[in-house]
Amino acid sequence: MSTVTAMVHTPSAPDPTKTAQAQAEYNQNTAVTQQLLNMTNQVTPYGTLTYNQTGNSTFTGADGKTYTVPQFTQTTTLNPEQQSTLNQTQSAANNIAQTANSLSSSGLSSLGQAVDTSGAPALQTSLGSGYSSSPGNSYSTSLGSGYTTSLGSNYNTSFGGDVSQAYDDAKNAVMNQLTPTLDRNSEATRAQEIASGIRPGSAAYTANEQSIGDNYTRAANQATETAQSVQNQLFNQQQQQAAYTDSALLNQAQFGNQSALDQFNAQNNASLTGQQFTNSALLNNANFNNSANSQWLQNYYTQRDQPLNELSALLSGSQVSNATTGASSTPQTSVGGVDYTGLVNNEYQDQLQNSNSMLSGISGIVGGLGSAALTKYSDRRLKTGVQLLKRFANGLGLYSYRYKSAPDQAETGFMADEVERVCSAAVSRDRHGFAMVDYDRVLREAF
Template identity: 35%
Template structure:
């Protein structure tokens, strides 16, 4: 900031805030904590009333505590919780106390009888005798005998016939292709038809000549084409008849071959049936031998099972005898244990009666609900002090930056007269104040960057010596206005 001293403009900076005193801050924080703790203690002591009684809190004294840092003394309240039973519960408590006192007195008088009881040693002289495990007779088990010798082999019942005598070769072909026979048939047919064909041709040519149809004419060629087709049809018929003859001969040969193969197959079936009959007889003999062996093994196995059953019965009888002896010993031990338990019961009964006399009914205490007292948070006094100091430092730094920014802009103007007429400026915005003189941010009309300065009309009121009118426009001498060259 700028401040005037002895009529001159002097440049200065804002004063930084004083840092907080740690000892004073700690003492204030301690006082705040103590006050908050006392308040929370009082808020948490909620008096309660129930059908069985009440619970009240009250201050029963004061404890003085001195802060070792600041030396300040604080009075801390000492609280006392008092529980009071309802009149009915108080009567029950009084009667229980009297009953317990009577029972205790009775127990004291009866306990003298225990001297004789406890002074007598506990003896088992009259107890039944215990069972003697040495008298148990261990069972004598019989061992199972070896298994029977089973028959595992069967005699041979004969050799199986695995081949069949030959029945002759199978006929796989039945003659040639009969091509020569076909050709012979075809030639014979053509030889028989050819004279007739020749006569038909001569007759056709004579008829055409009589009709005046010349050789080579269309009618002649058409008639000859018809004759040629008839001739070809006759030849094709001869070839077809020759093929049918070939098929007939082949069929006869096939029937002959099939008859021969059928006779061979019949012979083979007879040979196979004879071999199969022999094998069935051999299988029947083998099966009979196997059945005889199986019957013998089954009889031996059944005899062995009968012997094992008898041995198992004898061993089971031995187990029954052993279990009977053991049950008798267990019964003797149970009788002895029962006698000992009865003697202990007779000895402990007087003691238990006295212990029972010493017990009494309990008073039902009031069940107080857990209270949720309001907790007053502790004020962070030290944090507030530090935050306030940080805020002051932030404001100081902001003012210092703003002052440096303003002064830096003003320093750049020099001591010449600068056009500062308000009429030449636009977008005017006040950004600060220096010793009562407003500082503006503006832009000259017609365009250009934003600049920093004063308004000549305002400066003229207080410092006319720093204002000059040039060409009808007011100018300001910043060096003369702020005496920047003589800054202290």
């Protein structure tokens, strides 16, 4: 493996100090270039704005070297009209400042005196005994004796008397009406049985007797239904009469209660309104007094602060604004810096990757040969399952394959036709014309 390593050149890592120094120089050049591009002289109707180099500045870098960078001066020149306006403005500001100075020494003497608010109207904090939180004695919480919660003894909570006699009378009346007819029919049926020779105990006799009994049963049922109908009619009449009486009593009680309630509300509203009127008058009077106190204090402090406000106005108006040439913003040009450090590192990584790739491929070949002879058959015609694994910078390809004579054994190596184009001296042929490659010579001379 040491022979293989010696055949492949491994690139040296870049010097970090030299790389940083070169990057700093590129950065400085970029900054100076950008500054020069952005210093654009401007000429406007109001004046001019110019840039001039007025010297240089030097500094010592981290590497101990001395670096020089240019110094520039920006000059603003106004036209005669603008210059005259500026002179007048500054003169006016000077006059204002002198007036403010005079006021500060004489007009503010009153501020040194203590605040005196003894002349202010008295501040009222109480509404007095006339103010009440109660609606008064005439306000009532009871509806009085005129309001009732009872409907009286005439109000019916039950209704209806004993209607059983009416039930019996109705049932008896129906039966008394139907029984003579049933009796005559029964006698006629029995007479016909005797005439026909039907005797008691026979089936025909029993059937006739059953029919006679059914007639009496139907008559009794009809009498019962009629009696129940009469009974229900009497009950409904009693219910309607009781409901009418109760409704009249209820309406009368509600009318009386509503009158009592209206009188109660009217009395309380009058009492409450009277007390609210009194309270409102007291409150308005207190608010008027307190408003007078607040107005007096406001006027007092306004007069006291007036000299200070005048001085503040004079001082704020004495500021001189910067002169303007009407120049617009200078277009800013952005100059992209050179990433010298990145370029150096990328180049080194590429070289290192190529070196490692070549070293890995060649090591794989030699490792695959092991202790076998370094001259191997590499003719494509003798191989099968050929696949490219890696392509080196010199054009040679590293392949995986199997010899047709040993299809179960995987091999790694070159192809003789490619080696012949790169290092023809490493290729020979046997007596059958099949090409062989001297791997030791290829590795020494082609890499």
